Amino acid sequence: MRTIIIGLGNPILSDDGVGWRVVEALTPTVHRPPSTVVETASLGGLALMERLEGYQRAILVDSMETGQSPVGTVSLFPLNELPNAAESHSASAHDTSLLTALETGRRMGLTLPDEVMVVAIEARTVHDFSEELSPEVEAAVPTAMQAVLDLL
Amino acid sequence: MAQRITIDPITRLEGHGKIEIFLNDEGDVSNTYFQIPELRGFERFCVGRPVEEMPLLTNRICGVCPEAHHMAAAKAADMVYHVDPPRTAKLLRELLYMAFYCTDHTTHFYALGGPDFVMGPDAPVAERNILGVIHKVGLEIGGKVIQMRKFGHDTVEIIGGRKVHPCTSIPGGLTKGITAEQRDHIEEMGKYAVEFAQFSLKLFTDIVLGNKQYVDLILGDVYNHKTYYMGLVDENNKINFYDGKVRVVDPEGKEFVKYAPQDYAEHIAEHVEPWTYLKFPYLKKVGWKGFVDGMDSGVYMATPLSRLNAADGMATPLAQEEYERFFGTLGGKPVHQRLAIHWARLVELLYAAERWLELVRDPEITSPHVHTIPTETPTEGVGIVEAPRGTLTHHYVTDERGLLTKVNLIVGTTNNYAPISMSINKAARSLIKKGSMVTEPMLNMVEMAFRAYDPCFGCATHSLPGQMPLQVTIHDAKGEIVDVLKR
Numbered sequence: 001m002r003t004i005i006i007g008l009g010n011p012i013l014s015d016d017g018v019g020w021r022v023v024e025a026l027t028p029t030v031h032r033p034p035s036t037v038v039e040t041a042s043l044g045g046l047a048l049m050e051r052l053e054g055y056q057r058a059i060l061v062d063s064m065e066t067g068q069s070p071v072g073t074v075s076l077f078p079l080n081e082l083p084n085a086a087e088s089h090s091a092s093a094h095d096t097s098l099l100t101a102l103e104t105g106r107r108m109g110l111t112l113p114d115e116v117m118v119v120a121i122e123a124r125t126v127h128d129f130s131e132e133l134s135p136e137v138e139a140a141v142p143t144a145m146q147a148v149l150d151l152l
Numbered sequence: 153m154a155q156r157i158t159i160d161p162i163t164r165l166e167g168h169g170k171i172e173i174f175l176n177d178e179g180d181v182s183n184t185y186f187q188i189p190e191l192r193g194f195e196r197f198c199v200g201r202p203v204e205e206m207p208l209l210t211n212r213i214c215g216v217c218p219e220a221h222h223m224a225a226a227k228a229a230d231m232v233y234h235v236d237p238p239r240t241a242k243l244l245r246e247l248l249y250m251a252f253y254c255t256d257h258t259t260h261f262y263a264l265g266g267p268d269f270v271m272g273p274d275a276p277v278a279e280r281n282i283l284g285v286i287h288k289v290g291l292e293i294g295g296k297v298i299q300m301r302k303f304g305h306d307t308v309e310i311i312g313g314r315k316v317h318p319c320t321s322i323p324g325g326l327t328k329g330i331t332a333e334q335r336d337h338i339e340e341m342g343k344y345a346v347e348f349a350q351f352s353l354k355l356f357t358d359i360v361l362g363n364k365q366y367v368d369l370i371l372g373d374v375y376n377h378k379t380y381y382m383g384l385v386d387e388n389n390k391i392n393f394y395d396g397k398v399r400v401v402d403p404e405g406k407e408f409v410k411y412a413p414q415d416y417a418e419h420i421a422e423h424v425e426p427w428t429y430l431k432f433p434y435l436k437k438v439g440w441k442g443f444v445d446g447m448d449s450g451v452y453m454a455t456p457l458s459r460l461n462a463a464d465g466m467a468t469p470l471a472q473e474e475y476e477r478f479f480g481t482l483g484g485k486p487v488h489q490r491l492a493i494h495w496a497r498l499v500e501l502l503y504a505a506e507r508w509l510e511l512v513r514d515p516e517i518t519s520p521h522v523h524t525i526p527t528e529t530p531t532e533g534v535g536i537v538e539a540p541r542g543t544l545t546h547h548y549v550t551d552e553r554g555l556l557t558k559v560n561l562i563v564g565t566t567n568n569y570a571p572i573s574m575s576i577n578k579a580a581r582s583l584i585k586k587g588s589m590v591t592e593p594m595l596n597m598v599e600m601a602f603r604a605y606d607p608c609f610g611c612a613t614h615s616l617p618g619q620m621p622l623q624v625t626i627h628d629a630k631g632e633i634v635d636v637l638k639r
Contacts, residue, residue, distance in 0.1 A: 010212055011212065012197065012209065012212045013191065013212075041316075042212065042218075042316075042317065043316065045263070046259060046263065046282075046298075046301065047301075047305075047316060050298070050301065050302070050305070096263045096264070096281055096282050100281050100282060100283055101282075103283055104282050104283055104286065104294055104298075105298070107283075107286060107291060107294060108291075108294045108295050108298055109295075110298070127191050127192055128191070128192045128193050129191065129192065129193045129194045129196070129197035130193070130197065
């Protein structure tokens, strides 16, 4: 089974870069192409779907703002538990949601992962330019790494 | 250890796009506010860094148009170092940029703007997306869109070194050229792009222009504003996305000003409102008169439609034919109807595809001379390109070592903050009338006012779920919230 692990986000936008930090730390241990590939990306929607082509399984590591969990909380859930914004009232300002993009790709006959798991880290700051993470988010990096390893 | 949670969509809206609609005692719209989050601290983040890092750093500002920032930054850095890149480097940068344009305009039309027309503004929300378009127009259309995007990404990768976030532009040119084999591959992909653009224009003609209801919607007053228009033009006043001078035409279509990039600060100023952190750029020599149309208001628009209005034509033959058909159908220049931005975007798609072929067929495109080594002391530079969403200006000042001391950016969408706000206001006033229930199709019609601009708030890659949700809040005359519609 070919697996892709993608750290998502913007590496120069404070806690938004946590996905990158987690997978960069994992790369030496788990990057074993072609069976397991580790990448970083600042993508969503169609472009992210296109990056998943050819894999049976995907793990996305990203920051998240729920406002409900303490900063640094690591959560794990299948992608399809995220509400699909493209099917509700106000769709994205750009592109479409990853779920809709995956559905589009499947109808086109692309080989796409049946299973997309998300490892998300509750963020504090995602609107300030910085290469530093908040202390709580920094402290959550090993937990998020372990969450990815447990999935493999 | 990781816990399993369910995400409440409402809580993810904080800090994202918000439309606030205030009603008066009669139940009519008294005012509207369109708020978008601003990313903070970019200048502080950049100061002290070497200017040659900017093409890499700035393409991280926004997940939607990194290529545009890469190009504007590279051009500004060229000027900082007083260096003129070799002809082949300019051709290659522009070629990469055309491939990006084809990808970006395609995505907007098929995934975002198009569904309103292909499915109809009243269609159920679950169908107003790319899946709905595929369902209605046919499965093969999805394949064409995916193919177009793939060819765009592949071309960007060949020239730019990476998909999506290119890394090969440096002060004085590029780090590498292309081989004859790569040229042949890019040419084949360019041929597809031209066919795809023609197909898209035919689709628009059949589905949108062939439907009287849509034509009436486009030509109607709800989405109509008379403002100034901005766009980059070449020496013949034809549209160019990569280089040239910024031309502004007045609401009657006459040239108001044409300026070189380094003179932008003489012509553009920024207005501040207490209810938003984002500033409203306006034409300095006309002045800020508020959110109003007309010759005396400094509000300008910078979009595909603005570029068509601001130029005298397209520099490629097939796009020129479409340009003439566009203005012929819509009653001459300038066209003020905002929903026509969607059609203008497709005319530009065809231009970008044709230009892609022109550039790749240039005999010098495979020349290895793609870099001029900078030898002068770095000082100051301004780089301007047309981003898909509007004129993009990067301005850098450095010390004698090339370390940044000042950074100023005017990004594509910011140009349009005032006109977008005006469009939302007018649509809300026209559609929400006293005592009427605010229905979802009605709100979608309000959203269509801002969707036409394809606004970019740098949010596309921020946190889950990787897109910008929007919240519409309706207040009564006392300011109390009477309705909140989200997602």
